[in-house]
Amino acid sequence: MLQSGRFLLWVLVVNLPRAILCLKDVVLEIEPEIVHLGEDSTLRCSYDLEDAPLYCVKWYRGRHEFYRYTPKEHPSTKIFPFTGIHVDLKQSDEKQVVLREVGFSLSGKFTCEVTTDAPLFSTAAVSKDMLVVVLPNQEPTLVTEKTSYDNGDVLRANCTSPPSRPAATLTFMLNNKVVCEKCATRKHATQELWWSELSLELPLFPSHFNSDRITLKCIARIGKIYERDVQVTMPNTSMKDPIPARVTQSSAGSHYIKTFNVINILYLLLFISVS
Structure with missing residues (x-):
């Protein structure tokens, strides 16, 4: 029994380094x-x-x-x-x-x-x-309700990304600042893929305008493997150069000038005949 125990111990000692x-x-x-x-x-x-x-x-x-x-x-x-x-x-x-x-x-x-x-x-x-x-086969599409905006207007826009898998996540940026951070991208199934959509409805204030225009960008991302964007630049209608007012004369003023010119001519002719 003792010898058997020694043999098992010897087997363990010999094989332990190999097991490790x-x-x-x-x-x-x-x-x-x-x-x-x-x-x-x-x-x-x-x-x-x-x-x-x-x-x-x-x-x-x-x-x-x-x-x-x-x-x-x-x-x-x-x-x-x-x-x-x-x-x-x-x-x-x-x-x-x-x-x-x-x-x-x-x-x-x-x-x-x-x-x-x-x-x-x-x-x-x-x-x-x-x-x-499957990555989108083209850039996202961005559509706005109007082509120009003024202070107090509501900017309405819609961005869509072509079918992909996984679906793209969309983000809006106005003048390079993220807007509508809590807006969730809607995903629509088409066969084994999904196309993405995001809408924006934003009241505009003077702080939103960069000089005389605003630039809206939509970014489509799929993790770290895909990123594409599209942007549109729209003028601020209130910042356009004013049209100069046309200078006009009334009919009474015009008649007075014409009468004054005729009298001057008559005096000139009378002066010449006397001399």
């Missing part, structure tokens, strides 16, 4: 992490086995396993059905999985799980998110 050292530095990289719908993505899983033999590498989308690499089995690769996942077997191995023509269903968490072989069977797993997107 093996299977480290497991890192998952997704290139690209933000993928355009229908394009490809490569999932790379690097690890250091510390001379321990590899038992298998498993890949998960969420909790669902879709790819496994087991070097001691033939074939060494297995694929498990998952909607929207198309694995390129020729380009996939124990270090990476290549996905072709990714769909929206792949947005979410991917996990790489590495397990060493006997006697330790150490396991480590790392996860990372992928986002499948």
